[in-house]
Amino acid sequence: MKMHAKRVAVFAAVVATALSVPVAIGQGKDPMAEGIAKYREALQSGANPAELWEARGEGLWKTAAGPNKATLEKCDLGLGPGVVKGAYAQMPRYFPDADSVMDLETRLVWCRVKLQGLSDADAKKNHFGGRGKKSDNEALVAYVTSESRGIPMNVTVNHPKEAEAFALGEKIFFFRGGPYDFACSTCHGESNKRIRLQDLPNLNEKKGAQLAYSTWPAYRVSQGELRTFQWRLNDCFRQQRFPELQFASDASVALTMFLARNANGAQFDAPAIKR
């Protein structure tokens, strides 16, 4: 709570500084951009509340739960049962036991159903947290992803279903629809663009995809929640004026496959902290 207040104060100070600088109409050295950069720097310098989610997630992973009273310690994230270290850096991937391509969040549902005996609906319950709605998914994602910190992203398309998911994800990325004619690529297909003051990563090229993908999940200061990649996609499509992207759906996994593979080679650096 204290930390939060401090961040707000830093934010206010930085914005005030930025606003007090006369506005440059043309391009070039933009004092506003510098102000935002300072705010982002300040965000990175303190402790990250995501650690609270990581700790709770580790607890959930190792605590017997569900009708089967089982832990998730035998959950196979692709590197063998129980191997968490580095697993996220190689996801999404094909899982022979499910005969399908899964991202982390889809795989966690699978493990909670198969190992702990939860129903599919229960395993997907509260997949995104909110006020008075604690999300086990967010905590588990925080824990598993933290175990890939510092490891280079290495997502492969060796299996035909992985290659297919990537190809579908690419199509979905460029699909224009809805009342505003938006595709993902409308905002994320060019470099050095921003919406209002928010920089937009170009997810169709390596540098942009690497920077963006390697910093999700993230603790969102403005929301007081740890947000997962499934959440990121869900909220993008809301703003794209599309209907609601369903949690752990095929389209969500395919799009994640496209973006994750574009980020290959990036040193994974999340859970991060964002405004």
Added chain:
Amino acid sequence: MPKKTILWTTAVVAAGVLVGCATTPSDSEISAKAVQVMKASFKAKGQAGLDRLDQDATQKACTQYTGKVPPKDVVDMIEKSNFASIKWPADGKYVGDWKKGETVAQFGRGKQYSDDPKKPAGGNCYACHQLSPKEVSFGTIGPTLYQFGKLRGYNDATRKYAYGKIWNAEAYAACSNMPRFGHSGTLTEAQIKDVVALLMDPESPVNK
């Protein structure tokens, strides 16, 4: 020897066909499957129905030619059909109140499943464009519109162009990133006139 060659050829062709089937579906097959997958992966919510995934001819063509310049006949088809769909103001006036236009330009809600469809939507112009120099929080996806009227001249042709462009951007630049605000029923005729005023009124801060 000839027999062996024939056998080899048969084997290689057969393998090629098998590999072809297993690993390389055609581009249009992947596109069709992507639409199928999307329809199964989204759910209607609030005002956003699944019909929003049904592309019109413009969206379909612009998706197909993403990252490429569409052929001239496709560009013509898009621009002509969209131009024909513009509803021009019955009273022949393109300019409203720039102060109201500024509010429309600032406001970003509308058409999201989280928005109340009974409330008026905004144009969210500042998300992508620089307009009034007083607003420092502007995006850069679209070009700067600062001094729009001052630079182009305060004439009827430019007023009409601004109105038409906001009503249906695809009529002037095929596969533009800009939403078709009138065509999609996002902004009303009166709101569009107000935004035209923001761009074209000599008293508007945009032209200061």
